[in-house]
Amino acid sequence: MLKDYFIYVAKHLLKRRLRSMLTLLGIFIGMAAVVALISISQGLQDAVTEQFESVGANRIIIQPAGAIMGPFSSGLSNVKMTDNDVNIIKKVRGVEFTTGITTSIAQVNFKDEITQGYIMGISSDSYTIGFVKRIGVLDIEQGREFKAGAKYEAIIGNIVASQFKARNITVRDSIEIAGKKFEVVGILKSGGQGFSGSGIYIPKETAKEIFNLGNDAPFIPVKVADGYDPLTVAEDIKQTLRRSRSVKEGQEDFTVQTAKEIIDSFKQILGIVQTLLVGIASISLIVGGIGIMNTMYTAVAERKREIGIMKAIGAHNHDILLIFVIESGFLGFAGGLIGIILGAFISKMIEIIAGMAVEGLTLKAHFSATLIIGVLLFAFALGSLSGFFPARKASRLQPVDALRK
């Protein structure tokens, strides 16, 4: 029975080949755009989440309040965090490891070319280095970590390594930071966490010396010990710091963020951008749906006599309705299918082009089953819905009038 409906519908769509094709074109262009946008932004979200997850969900970051533009803007704040705070945080239950990292912006000179470098000072003592190695904060691709007690060694991000016109920086090259010579001993893996790609790590003692930083610790990452809840530990750290810095609750002069909070806020921003873009792209879907509606109205008008005959030989109203809804639903579904294929192709292209244009970017278009099934369902629903009014018009035709046409 249902098979007969399908054969009938297919016959008609084939008969008006040009019109069916154009209607399909109207649907799948929009579908392809939506699929490409969603899969790309999903891929972007994956990449970000993965980065943060490689840092670990058990990470907490403490900064002075007022670093409103990231760790390197802590110099704007009149509040300081110091090694003293680091020592206090170290004693909080559930804190496995913590260290203070210094941040400075300074000139970096390689082969007489100067850029602005984001310099982070990190302890080069064996305890910190051992730990850093274990948790992979400094994910070194080439070279090695600092030697214990090293002074003028630098580990650079992969973006920094390829930033200079002369050539890529390699291990054992020498660069100048704030006028001092450093030997590059390691280069970080591409797509490292946070700002590590464009950062330069040097031993903290050296950083304090050349930048005159005293005992500042503007950026304090914490690793939570296994078996502890990062949120609880974050609360404990807050409480302890409130007491030691003698500030009241709600008036903290520092911020404590868990890795999860950071991911969530990032995801939120990405979500807004995605919604905006997909929203604008879906306008073309509405237009495509209107195209289906138009095609179906025309089909109903053309087949008036046919409808009259069907009714005269006993077709019910709902039979006629079903025929036309199936026809328009099929248009939508087929449009969705082609749209998915085309969209997948477009996003793969974007992936390849983006990979070539931005070095170190690991953007992978993401096609989840939910996306594919969702788009197909949506396309079918869009088609059926657009066809509903024309189909109702067809089903309500009086057989006598329809035959008299």
Added chain:
Amino acid sequence: MLFDYLLIAFRNLKKRRTRTGLTLIGIFIGIATVVSLISLGQGLQESIIQQFESLGSDKILIQPGSGSSLSGQTMGSETNKLTDRDVEVVRSVKGVKEVSYYVYGVAGIKFKEVVKYSIIIGIPLDSSKVILESMQNWDIEDGRDLRQGDKYKATVGSELWRGRYFPEKVGIGNKLDIGTGEFRVVGTITPIGNPSDDSQVYIPFDVAREIFNKKDAVDMIILQTDQGVDVNEVKAAIEKALRKYRNVKEGEEDFNVATTEQLLEAFSAILNAVQIVFIGIAAISLIVGGIGIMNTMYTSVLERTNEIGIMKAIGARNSYIMLIFLIESGLLGLVGGAIGIALGIGLSKGVEVIISSTLGITYLKAYFPLYLIIGSLFFSFVVGCVSGVFPAKRAAKQNPVDSLRYE
């Protein structure tokens, strides 16, 4: 003659009312989206240009740090500061009329037991502050400006006095705790247009330096050039003087000198890129709408096969038939465009109102230049015509005998 064609087209469109209506919807949705996106984008650009024009093209900005800092803000962690002595060096350059400067930082502001971290700006109290205030649009709304002799006095941005920043409105005479000092609010600043600038607090320069422990550093130097001199020449002269004073080679500058024109260009480039992405995606719906016109026209040609045959039989040339259908599809495009423009204007005005009332951003103003309206009308007409070309060609090429026989 042309009038007859129009009449035929019009009559035919009216006869198939549902189809014409749906085809029009398909076009005007797309046009409305594109028009509103362009008008908002242009409006944003306009208000930024206006901002820069209020800066004046005779201004130059100097910041510490190498490389172009687009954000217009230093991060505070630069190791090479600008100092009072750099200000003096700049002042002595030929073509420089007046020099002003400021410091800023982020500090906790305590008001009625609530602490918030916001940007504090330390402005000089001498006569140079006039160029600073006019440039940055720091106008006094109520009360008075900071003046010579003030110490622990402050003026506050509109987010504070409108009561959107703290639970309570900050008024003139209120006390704010900033750093170690208690400041009395003496004036309020007119809204600048975005919540981050509008939540700034302004205090005397020397006090700000103390709070942020800046010693002799300045974070931004702003200067006005003499009338009639070439701003770019003055810029080059300043760079040269600062290089000499700071003892750095060309290409290794640890400071950044920018004219307002440069800043404007950098902003426009970003804004344009964003606009192109949005409009590009919105334009997809225009293509789909155009396909809708094409479909409608093919159907129309098919339905009127007999009519075409008759017209040809009584002597209509191929070109006439073609023109009839092209006019019909062009008319569809044009009318769709007109409705779309009207709808787009309403839409962008709506967005403007919503954004400014919920987010406090008044930069986003819908802007409708004449070229946008005429351009969209023309464009939608072209979309209509182009979409109609193939159907019209098919109609024109029909064999009269076959056409008459068609049922």
